Amino acid sequence: MAPVPNGVQPQINGDEEIDFTDIEEKYHVDYDESFENVIVVDGVPIIDKTKLERLLTKIAKEFSKKGVSITPENISMPWNDATGKSKGYLFVELNTPEDATLAIAAMHGFQFDAKHQFFINRFTDIEKYANMDETYVEPEIEEFKPKEHLRSWLADPHGRDQYATYRNEDVAIHWHGKPSQSEIAYEKPGWTDLYVSFSPLGTLLATIHRQGVRLWGGPSWEPYQRFAHPFVKLLDFSPCENYLVTWSNDPIVVREGAEQGPMYPSPEDEGNSLAVWDIKTGHLLRTFPVIPSEQGGPEGGRKQMQWPALKWSADDKYVARVMPGQQISVYELPSMGLLGKKSVKIEGVVDFEWCPMGDKDRDEEAKANAPGGKGSAAKKVERENMLAYWTPEVANQPARVTLMSFPSRSILRSKNLFNVTECKLYWQNQGDFLCVKVDRHTKTKKSIFCNLEIFRVREKDFPVEVVELKDTVTDFSWEPRGERFAIVSSNDPNLGNSGPGITIKTDVSFFQLERGRNFKLLKSLPARTSNTIRWSPRGRHVVLATMGSTSKSELEFWDLDFNSDDIGGQRKDGQEWGSGIQLLGVADHYALTDLEWDPSGRYLGTSASVWRHSHENGYAIWDFKGQELLKVIQDRFKQFLWRPRPRTLLSKEQQRQIRKNLREYSRAFEEEDAAEESNVSAELIAHRRRLVDEWNAWRARCREELAEERARLGKQDEEEKEEKEEVQEWVDEIIEQIEEEVVE
């Protein structure tokens, strides 16, 4: 509408004034005017009028033979009037574009007779190619955008660690350092639908959505990769962050018109609910159906799925899964093909674990992979991965724990066990030891006791040592990089029937390998309630916690090498056995549900998640001595996660150097701390000063107004009215008394 000078809209009189173009546009019907159904047949014999009819009938017949029914009426033949002959090509109009496609497929290159071969094109194609712009246009080169460094957080000048919190709908990544350096690094409301998870080396953060999993990375947490697995519930990274396993309760359904490609499930994947993805490319590698594990849960009967359902070897080369009772299937990566084209058939197999890779293995591998490295040719041999599995007692067969190596499939060691109820396999994180916790029953099957079968994997012939215990062991944990382990055992009659108000009494024991001999009890802490052991990732420090109890929630911080300065468990001889164990502190985090050491082993994070209960949800951070550094109570707090760190890049020698010069480093840090502290307190003091000044000013104004008001109302000021009683007190004090005798 044209603008009206005085801004008054003209009145609409009758229908002719109304503009219908928008409606017409909306309901406009596109008539099919395209020539998609027209094809051009080239290579037709050149004929004169007399033969026209016969030719057309023949062509129509040939087309119909191939399943494209046409009649001579559908064909139109252009005519050269000057010569009176045909031009050697013709047009065929078909019913639909699909028929045209079919006709091209069937008749293109058709040998009509000895001299003539048909060449068929779409009419629209000819037009398109005829009209094509022939000038060369240089393709625009997409500007290179450097991606953010995925490990930038490691370059933090203060060496701080990060942690993620998930509360209500908000996910936040925090820096954890000195009070002044603790800040939120990144925050995003509604980042995830279910929970968040860091990859094992801390590079990426996974968020879970209805549509699938997303990965994020870099300092500003940009999207890194996405995996379309609808209604995904669980995920698991491979140890080297190359692959991702996801599981959804709903089997994969490929809908018609769904997106296709290597990143999406294909019809073959339908009905499966486990998926393996390549993280870098985002490709779906393979899917599996889930086999429910044969073992019922402790609640009885209910079939539970084991998670992780696929277990990765430490170098990401193999992934294996167990078909309970039948076989272990090992798949090779990246092809995801079955290793050796067949599974390992093991009658009755229940569970297995891969041997982790120690620092030594990694160093060796790095050396072998280094170009021109010594003996690189000789070490081209595939590194063997080892796994341990166990089978229960069946009929006359004893239960058995077996170590098998891959890909050679040779059995390295096996051990028979008797009266076995249940086995659990625990690898020490360097792969030096394997502990099999064997729950055994007496002949009458009434009482259960426990044996620990410890395999020394690094020694020749894998010697096995047995530690016999009288009680039931509820938790077992190796010291990372160490030769010690801790167990929680209990002979409480209430064990197994946990109920509200029942706190199970437990004993905690530490064992240590005596040089060149056996594992020996280091110290036993009787009559505890602790049910959880958490070793610091650097070893030496350990936290014992009471979790899941309504009345107790104690944290005990222990140091196992209190008398030595060094980390790493190098024990001096001559010291009394077990003398280095020292309780550093006791703390309490009411109703805690999770606890986790930070990757450096300096701090412990504990949290009470609303997923378990709704009392005092929140999280706390403690130092290794049990001092509370931070406590945040938040309604609807859900998750607390430390960001893992990759392995250090420093060589052994460099680490030793640092340890040697620790004093100098600490002096520099202490100076920094002191400077910072004074800086912060100065700021804080200024802030408080300002607050007090504001308050004083406000109060002064108030008093003034009040005095005015009271004067106006004819009242005397309270304070003035109140007479100050002055009490005068006279005190006689005798300073000196001199008696003088006047001698006359």
Place this chain on the structure above:
Amino acid sequence: MRPILLQGHERSLTQIKYNKEGDLLFTASKDLRVNVWYSQNGERLGTYDGHNGSVWSIDVDYESRFFITGSADNTLRLWSVSTGKELFQWEFPTAVKRVAFSEDGDQIVCITEQRMGHQGAIRVFEINRSGNGTNQSKEPISMFHPIASKATVCAFGLDTSTIITGHESGKVALYDAKTGDEIKGNQRAHSDVVTDLQLSPDRSYFVTSSKDKTARLHDSRTLVVLKTYPTETPLNSAAIAPTRPFVLIGGGQEAMNVTTTSARQGKFETRFWHKIFEEELGRVKGHFGPINTLAVHPSGKSYASGGEDGFVRVHHFDESYFRAKPYGDIEPID
């Protein structure tokens, strides 16, 4: 110092009050009795008997001569402090939820409950201070009905011309005592029921506590929120400490939920907050039920708390309380 435990009530405390000199402490509870104690040693001086319902609210005038009580038996009564005799009685259709004296004791304000078709009302009565106090007027000098959310707490403002109220919705308002017009209202002072309202000694600012887990300091004239003290538990009472820049806050898990939680979870502690820096300084525990009411001695030498557990605990501050300078030399003038 060890607190003095006053065991004079069989049911939960509703309100406690010091008199102006601070030598007497009046306590009211859901049982029918009102007690008065010597605050110094916790000896009971006497009782005020006569109510047939829970006593919801009490106040004492500046001379410690008259004492008023509001009760669930729909009466507001005037008592002689020294004799314990009932001097006068006003009767209403519904329970009296809150009472307060004016600064010079010649007026009282009360809130009656909204119930059984009766609107909640705020009434102001004149107190005839001459004679023996039995000659009072039955009729209020003003009466009005706050619209929308009902009032839960009230007090006279800077003078008797205004009344400050706290409401169920969390609103804090300033009414004209004569006309009942709302002069000012802060709808968003709190987000849940306002549970207590106590004025500063010179009445120029006041503190409110609320079930929304915060306590706030307001300007009496403008109703501007000066300070906020957030906690993690529903609050029942807040008081301003004289002489020291502190605010006392008390509360705890709702009484009906207490049995389902352990004592440690209930947070039945009196919290001390720095009035100006809005930082928590410390907590005093001892009650095993939520703290319903707090009062501070007018000279600031002691404070008392009354709990859902039926006990009143009188705490005399240690010498270090007066000397402590948790923030160094930065101290406000008053």
